[in-house]
Amino acid sequence: MSSALSTQVGFLIRRSMLRTLRQPAAVIPSITFPLILFGINAGGLAAAAQIPGFPADSYLDFIFAFPFIQGALFGATMAGGDLARDIETGFLNRLSLTPVSRVALLAGLMGGVVGLALLQGLVFVTVGVLAGVQFAAGVGGVAVMLVLMALTALGFGGLGAWLAVRTGSGEAVQGAFPLFFVAIFLSSVNLPRELIAVDWFRAVATWNPVSYLIEGMRSLVITGWDPTALALAFAVAAALVVLGLTAAAAGMRTRLGRT
Amino acid sequence: MDEPNTGPAIEVEQLVREFKKGPRAVDGIDLSIARGEIYGFLGPNGAGKSTTVLMLATLLPPTAGTARVGGFDVVSEGAQVRARIGAALQEAALDPMLTGREHVHLQAALHGLRRAERRRRADELLERVGLTEAAGRKVGGYSGGMKRRLDLALALVHGPSILFLDEPTTGLDVQSRTALWDEVRRLATDEGVTVFLTTQYLEEADQLAGRIGIIDHGRIVAEGTPAALKAEMGAATVEAVPADLARRTAVADVLEQFGEPVGASDSRVAVRLREGPQGLTDVVRALDAQGVAVASLQLQMPSLDDVFLAKTGRSLEGSRAEEPDHDAQPEPAPA
Amino acid sequence: MSRSSFSAVALAVAWRALHNAVTRPALILPSIIFPLFFLVAFAGGLSRVGDVPGFDFPGGYTAFVFVWIVLQSCAFTGAFMGFNIAADFESGFSRRLLLAAADRRGILAGYVITGLVRSTFTALLLFVAALVSGMRLEGSLLDLLGLLALGWLANVVGTLFALGVALRMRSVQAGPLLQTPIFLLMFLAPVWVPLDLLSGFVGAVAGFNPITFAVEAGRSLIAGSATGLPLGYGLLALMALVLTGWALTGLRRAEAAG
Numbered sequence: 001m002s003s004a005l006s007t008q009v010g011f012l013i014r015r016s017m018l019r020t021l022r023q024p025a026a027v028i029p030s031i032t033f034p035l036i037l038f039g040i041n042a043g044g045l046a047a048a049a050q051i052p053g054f055p056a057d058s059y060l061d062f063i064f065a066f067p068f069i070q071g072a073l074f075g076a077t078m079a080g081g082d083l084a085r086d087i088e089t090g091f092l093n094r095l096s097l098t099p100v101s102r103v104a105l106l107a108g109l110m111g112g113v114v115g116l117a118l119l120q121g122l123v124f125v126t127v128g129v130l131a132g133v134q135f136a137a138g139v140g141g142v143a144v145m146l147v148l149m150a151l152t153a154l155g156f157g158g159l160g161a162w163l164a165v166r167t168g169s170g171e172a173v174q175g176a177f178p179l180f181f182v183a184i185f186l187s188s189v190n191l192p193r194e195l196i197a198v199d200w201f202r203a204v205a206t207w208n209p210v211s212y213l214i215e216g217m218r219s220l221v222i223t224g225w226d227p228t229a230l231a232l233a234f235a236v237a238a239a240l241v242v243l244g245l246t247a248a249a250a251g252m253r254t255r256l257g258r259t
Numbered sequence: 260m261d262e263p264n265t266g267p268a269i270e271v272e273q274l275v276r277e278f279k280k281g282p283r284a285v286d287g288i289d290l291s292i293a294r295g296e297i298y299g300f301l302g303p304n305g306a307g308k309s310t311t312v313l314m315l316a317t318l319l320p321p322t323a324g325t326a327r328v329g330g331f332d333v334v335s336e337g338a339q340v341r342a343r344i345g346a347a348l349q350e351a352a353l354d355p356m357l358t359g360r361e362h363v364h365l366q367a368a369l370h371g372l373r374r375a376e377r378r379r380r381a382d383e384l385l386e387r388v389g390l391t392e393a394a395g396r397k398v399g400g401y402s403g404g405m406k407r408r409l410d411l412a413l414a415l416v417h418g419p420s421i422l423f424l425d426e427p428t429t430g431l432d433v434q435s436r437t438a439l440w441d442e443v444r445r446l447a448t449d450e451g452v453t454v455f456l457t458t459q460y461l462e463e464a465d466q467l468a469g470r471i472g473i474i475d476h477g478r479i480v481a482e483g484t485p486a487a488l489k490a491e492m493g494a495a496t497v498e499a500v501p502a503d504l505a506r507r508t509a510v511a512d513v514l515e516q517f518g519e520p521v522g523a524s525d526s527r528v529a530v531r532l533r534e535g536p537q538g539l540t541d542v543v544r545a546l547d548a549q550g551v552a553v554a555s556l557q558l559q560m561p562s563l564d565d566v567f568l569a570k571t572g573r574s575l576e577g578s579r580a581e582e583p584d585h586d587a588q589p590e591p592a593p594a
Numbered sequence: 595m596s597r598s599s600f601s602a603v604a605l606a607v608a609w610r611a612l613h614n615a616v617t618r619p620a621l622i623l624p625s626i627i628f629p630l631f632f633l634v635a636f637a638g639g640l641s642r643v644g645d646v647p648g649f650d651f652p653g654g655y656t657a658f659v660f661v662w663i664v665l666q667s668c669a670f671t672g673a674f675m676g677f678n679i680a681a682d683f684e685s686g687f688s689r690r691l692l693l694a695a696a697d698r699r700g701i702l703a704g705y706v707i708t709g710l711v712r713s714t715f716t717a718l719l720l721f722v723a724a725l726v727s728g729m730r731l732e733g734s735l736l737d738l739l740g741l742l743a744l745g746w747l748a749n750v751v752g753t754l755f756a757l758g759v760a761l762r763m764r765s766v767q768a769g770p771l772l773q774t775p776i777f778l779l780m781f782l783a784p785v786w787v788p789l790d791l792l793s794g795f796v797g798a799v800a801g802f803n804p805i806t807f808a809v810e811a812g813r814s815l816i817a818g819s820a821t822g823l824p825l826g827y828g829l830l831a832l833m834a835l836v837l838t839g840w841a842l843t844g845l846r847r848a849e850a851a852g
Contacts (some may be wrong), residue, residue, distance in 0.1 A: 006372050011368040022397070040781045043796025047646045047787045090352030093318055097341055098369035113352040166378065185635045191642060201638035 007144035008100050012108020017115050028115070030074040031123050034067035037226055038124075041190070048191065055192055058223040064133045065217035066189055068145065069210065071120040071155035073184065077177045079113045080160025084170040087255065093179075103253050105159065106245065121146045133221065142219035144230070146237065148217055151237035156180065158244020165251035187211040212236045266330055266451035267296045267556055268421050269315065274324035276310050280367065284310040286477030287324065289303045291471075292455065294420075297447050299468025299565070303573075307477040308457035312425045315455065329421055348424040351406045355399030359390050359409050363416060384412040388442065392404040393531030411442065419452045422446065428463060429462040440467055461563040464477035471563070473570055480570040485563060492569060495536045496521055498529040502552035509551045517542055531581030536560070599696035601664040607691065607704025611678060612711060625674045626716050629667035630723055633660070636786065637727055651788070652817045659786065661741065661812040664720055665724075665805070666780045668713040668745035672752020675709045676760040676772040682762035692849065702757055702841050709753040710746055717745050727751055730745065732818035740815045740823070744808055747830035752776055754837035761844030764851065779805050805831035 042060045048060040057061040085093040095105060123133060125142055134135020135141045163173050186197070187210040196202040205211050219226035271290040277283050279336050285307040292298045295405045302308050313319035315328055316457060317337040326333045329343035349493070360381055365375040384396045388408040398406065407427060414422060424443065430438040444467065445453040458464050465485045471486075474483040481488060496526050497517070501510045504526060517538050518530040532538040544552060568574050615622045638658040644655035651658045659765050682688040721738075725731075731738070756772045763771065783805040784792055793799050800806045811826025 008367050014362070015354070015357060017367055018361070022356040036778075038794060040785075043639075043792060043794045044781070044785050045643065045650070046793040046796075047789070047791035048640075050646045050648075051642050052645065069401075085350075085453050086354075090348055092352075093348055094346075094352050094366075095411060096318060097316060097344070098366065098417075099338065099341065099371060100369040182631060183632070185639070190635075190639055195642045196639055197641045198638040199663050203633075205361065205639070217492055223431055 008104040009107045013111030016112025025195040038067040065214045066147040067124045075116040076156030076160045080164045080173040081159045081170045083164035087168040113157035114150045118149045120147045134225040137220040154172040155240025156246040162247035162251045165255040209236045267291045269324045275322045277322045299462045299464035299471040302474035306474045342575045344421045345419035347410040347414045349425040350411045351396045360394040366413045366416045388412045401433040424456045429464045451540045476484045488566045492565045496531045496559045500527045500554045502554045600700045603695045603700025608707040611708040619839045626673045632663050653732045654730045657767045665748045667716050668749040669752035671713040672749045673756045673772050673776045675753045676756025680760040680766045709828040733816045736829035738813040751833045754841045758840035758844040762846040
């Protein structure tokens with residue numbers, strides 16, 4: 001990266017982080033909401049660990065991947081909303097008048113997404129460990145979990161940014177949030193796929209890429225180092241990142257519209 | 260740099276912009292604006308002012324026609340154009356969560372200024388627009404006038420030679436407006452910056468612009484210096500209100516010796532003075548000689564509103580509130 | 595104030611709110627889609643939870659979660675009513691209502707009626723969806739009506755709570771304050787397993803949550819073994835009574851604020 005480009009990207013990441021961190025009303029729900037749902041699920045479904053064939057001793061460990069995925073989704077939706085607001089207010093036009101490249105604009109935005117994801121992830125790990133979650137893969141597992149979460153946030157963030165540049169509306173980005181939410185629940189988030197009794201649901205969860213992200217993260221907690229689960233998770237995350245960023249970059253080209 | 264030093268700062272031929280739904284926002288305009296000139300682009304909401312600015316600033320591709328800004332084509336040489344222009348667009352688009360100084364630093368970094376230069380430039384610009392004290396505060400707490408001033412500072416970060424100001428004083432109080440006018444004048448006079456200013460305020464165009472173009476429904480309907488445009492409207496008018504309404508006819512008889520009647524009503528009489536403003540003393544003497552008393556007597560010079568009325572059939576001042584804002588935020592047509 | 599002006603106001607407000615819901619379905623869609631989605635996610639994804647040792651509900655897992663989903667959807671339909679009134683305040687419509695209504699308590703009653711109609715609609719839709727997805731019914735028609743009555747009570751509780759909040763805040767910014775308490779109350783109950791299989795924090799809280807007893811009463815009805823009904827209905831009725839005061843004082847606040 002040339003020094004001019006890295007300065008640009010650095011400033012844009014800084015801006016994206018500052019704008020987020022200076023709005024506690026936006027950051028706090030992105031941390032507390034996943035934790036609340038985690039608590040409700042962990043307590044309400046604790047008995048599920050007694051289903052014959054359940055892969056973990058404790059449901060707390062099993063469900064711990066959930067806040068990471070939901071948190072990533074939250075942060076990414078915020079980033080999409082932020083970009084949409086830049087379009088609505090004309091701030092993006094202002095940026096377009098500078099020699100800044102599309103890549104730098106996108107990198108700045110995504111840098112903010114990843115930064116927030118890591119912040120959320122660290123809080124989740126801390127709360128989880130305090131609540132008694134044990135990482136079978138140890139400290140290295142925590143690091144890999146955070147990397148997977150950051151990649152997931154990056155991928156979802158790309159899709160959020162794509163929606164923002166396509167629609168130019170913060171409402172449209174917010175409106176898509178429940179769709180992502182549904183995608184999380186129609187996966188193996190609450191029970192392992194082999195314990196989903198209803199055929200069509202199991203089929204949906206098997207085709208749903210979110211299942212593999214969750215299973216990869218979960219393996220670090222309940223199994224240890226599971227090469228297959230991790231390979232699948234990283235493959236899905238990478239595909240999501242490529243898809244999200246390509247769509248966002250293409251959309252950005254149209255939206256910038258500058259000659 | 261391959262800077263073409265000769266020729267006009269802005270040169271536009273038959274520029275057109277169509278949107279998918281709706282009429283032509285800009286319908287074949289021609290412009291030639293000299294370096295260092297302040298050009299006022301005057302028209303009601305929806306006339307096509309902002310669309311023109313977006314095209315000249317390379318943010319919106321024209322449907323047809325050509326435009327050169329700073330000697331470069333806005334379509335094929337966008338980057339060169341952008342390097343030479345600064346723009347304060349209508350929205351005063353700022354991030355409420357960043358401080359004024361952070362805005363200037365961000366803008367300067369994106370323009371590729373080095374660290375020391377960024378600092379120097381930020382101090383200088385914030386000082387110039389009177390925001391030094393407020394520089395550390397978040398923009399969300401700024402007043403409308405402060406936002407506009409910051410907007411101007413941001414447009415100037417990279418020392419552009421051509422400045423686009425899209426309705427820079429809309430919604431500002433008189434004081435902020437005057438301060439902004441002073442700064443724009445200073446830029447043109449001291450630094451030789453070409454200013455392309457859109458406005459829906461007649462007074463602003465009159466005060467600030469060396470030349471004015473009146474745009475209506477996407478077409479330029481009149482162009483010239485404010486004085487020339489007003490002169491086109493002809494002589495001054497004098498308007499009298501009789502002290503005793505019963506003697507209105509007597510007043511009218513006197514006044515009509517000095518010019519053609521215009522826009523009279525039951526309570527007042529007005530004529531366009533054949534001899535120009537000098538004729539007023541003769542009017543007073545004649546009224547006195549006839550022994551007709553008047554409650555008021557006013558001399559009115561032709562205004563830009565008269566020009567606007569004559570060229571478009573509407574009064575600009577009256578049309579402002581009713582026109583829908585067609586061109587405020589045009590959607591770029593996705594490919 | 596006469597009885598007739600109260601009911602006239604109530605019916606007028608209800609007519610207008612229902613008319614709104616029918617002409618702008620996008621507004622009420624979330625309150626229908628969420629419970630249907632819960633039904634799909636719980637009955638479809640979690641059915642093996644019924645195999646946990648000690649889980650012996652006679653009606654099967656779909657019936658087990660169906661009861662909670664009905665009560666949840668009724669309570670949330672009530673909470674969504676708060677959005678209506680908050681939005682009415684932002685648009686100035688509520689001020690006109692307050693001026694025009696001879697008996698302003700009728701306005702509250704109007705929203706309650708609207709909530710009841712809408713929640714009945716959603717509950718019937720859920721019932722059909724649950725039958726289609728294979729729910730077994732052990733209880734009689736009377737038991738089913740008993741479940742619907744529990745849903746109505748939950749709906750009135752939700753509506754009165756939301757009215758109290760909305761009348762105090764008078765802005766759609768109140769959104770999270772309308773939903774979050776009801777969300778927590780509903781989820782800190784035996785959602786997926788019976789009370790005695792809950793553990794930890796959720797288990798501890800659920801033991802004191804009135805919703806727990808309403809859910810258990812509803813589950814006993816659908817299993818055809820009605821038990822714990824007085825506690826289930828009684829606690830909801832008590833909540834409704836307390837929240838009537840909350841909504842009426844909210845109305846006074848709104849009146850005082852003009």
